[in-house]
Amino acid sequence: MSFWNDKRVLVTGGAGFLGKHLVENLISNGASADALVIPRSNETDLRTWDGCVSAVKDVDIVIHLAVTGGGIDFNRRHPAETFYDNAVMGIQLMEAARREGVDKFVMAGTICSYPKHTPVPFREEDLWNGYPEETNAPYGLAKKMLLVQGQAYRAQYGFNSIHLLLVNMYGPGDDFDLKDSHVVPALIRKFVEAKESGVDEVEVWGTGKASREFLYVADAAEGIRLAAEKYDGSEPVNLGAGMEITVKDLAEAIAEVVGFEGRLSWDATKPDGQPRRLLDVSRAKDEFGFEARTQLKDGLARTMEYFVANRGTIS
Numbered sequence: 001m002s003f004w005n006d007k008r009v010l011v012t013g014g015a016g017f018l019g020k021h022l023v024e025n026l027i028s029n030g031a032s033a034d035a036l037v038i039p040r041s042n043e044t045d046l047r048t049w050d051g052c053v054s055a056v057k058d059v060d061i062v063i064h065l066a067v068t069g070g071g072i073d074f075n076r077r078h079p080a081e082t083f084y085d086n087a088v089m090g091i092q093l094m095e096a097a098r099r100e101g102v103d104k105f106v107m108a109g110t111i112c113s114y115p116k117h118t119p120v121p122f123r124e125e126d127l128w129n130g131y132p133e134e135t136n137a138p139y140g141l142a143k144k145m146l147l148v149q150g151q152a153y154r155a156q157y158g159f160n161s162i163h164l165l166l167v168n169m170y171g172p173g174d175d176f177d178l179k180d181s182h183v184v185p186a187l188i189r190k191f192v193e194a195k196e197s198g199v200d201e202v203e204v205w206g207t208g209k210a211s212r213e214f215l216y217v218a219d220a221a222e223g224i225r226l227a228a229e230k231y232d233g234s235e236p237v238n239l240g241a242g243m244e245i246t247v248k249d250l251a252e253a254i255a256e257v258v259g260f261e262g263r264l265s266w267d268a269t270k271p272d273g274q275p276r277r278l279l280d281v282s283r284a285k286d287e288f289g290f291e292a293r294t295q296l297k298d299g300l301a302r303t304m305e306y307f308v309a310n311r312g313t314i315s
């Protein structure tokens, strides 16, 4: 019998980028589609107490993915909503879940909760050693408070809340809207469009020197499922791929996958964000046997194929 087949599971944000992959993963691992609760924001606003109470009704497990967020530009333009929405959604949802007697609460946290100058690779023990990179701080700190809440609820109520620190994800279904998107979808779109229109130069944000780690979205979904099944600890766990690449090398890799042969010009007036990012992923392997499987080049190719195939529906 599968862990999932007798459970009613709330997946907040279940219609989002990661959420769709997670729902697919849960169903292929025994969850019943009828027992998955996926609230949409236009019907159930999780920023309201009533929305949270109705969402957790008769639920066994909560996997909280719903978020107000986006790339670096979105975070710069919306710091207040990013802080308020993410804090208030998570705090109320966890309290409603506790009152409802939910068995387990799985929180999708973020690498943006780490201090700006964390030694590389980021270890969970270093999470509290400084303030996050400024543009990410309202997002990273709002989510980090939910780690504190989960630990306090475990200590006082015996509530089983776990907190996963997710690295940047990419893959099919990502947001390709240039206003709000992350670096991978933004560059795929720019290169595909430049190639089609015969433009021979593409502008890329920042200096290219910052480094990042990328986790293929279906791998992230697998990691969340394994953690939900097997991890019941109060300490946060990094969920990443354990690889590091500079933005310059990433841009060149994407250009190659797309077949864009023009020049890249670096707009150094735009922020680089956090200087380096690379997670120590040993705790996830030790605690619940998670290791990312998808190589960056393969994942980029699948993401580009998704963009090209779905352009008609992408704004």
Ligand SMILES: NC(=O)c1ccc[n+]([C@@H]2O[C@H](COP(=O)([O-])OP(=O)(O)OC[C@H]3O[C@@H](n4cnc5c(N)ncnc54)[C@H](OP(=O)(O)O)[C@@H]3O)[C@@H](O)[C@H]2O)c1
Binding pocket: 012, 013, 014, 015, 016, 017, 018, 019, 039, 040, 041, 042, 044, 045, 046, 047, 064, 065, 066, 067, 068, 069, 089, 108, 109, 110, 111, 166, 167, 168, 169, 170, 182
């Ligand atoms: N993407 C990344 O690279 C990344 C990196 C680290 C961590 N994470 C974390 O992973 C999780 C999933 O991210 P994602 O990129 O998949 O997000 P996403 O595609 O933007 O999806 C967010 C979802 O949240 C729901 N939502 C937003 N506000 C809501 C509200 N007020 N009430 C109810 N639902 C609401 C939306 O529902 P509707 O569609 O119905 O509006 C949407 O489906 C987030 O917690 C994020 O912080 C993501």
